Amino acid sequence: MAPESRPERPRRVHRTNWMSLLCGLLFIGMGIRYLTAPEPDAVVMAPVLVGGLGFAAFVAILAKAIRR
Template sequence: MRPDLERPARRRVHRTDWMALLSGMLFVSAGIVFVSDPSVEPLIMLAILVGGLGMAGLVAILAKVIRR
């Protein structure tokens, strides 16, 4: 019998990439707002996106610090 078949299978654990997850959710929600209510000012949406990306970065940094 082959030696690699005798060992139990190991599960790979992937950590959550909080920056990518939160940034994706932010851009999807911004797209939904633009489609549903086009009267929103682009400058206000830009400020919300930049602020949201900053918050996502902060969460990603905090998650990395807590993991260690």
């Protein structure tokens, strides 16, 4: 079939899921930290985790509000 005779399909585009993206980056970063450092302190890492998840949720809420 020639390229000119094929019907054009609309390009499928999906929105970025900011919550998933930022949480994934946070967990990858924390995993790298645990692999490279000699035992990171849990007293420091727990607030970093909670703060990072809170920041990701805040960005996701802002993105949703801006899209509308």
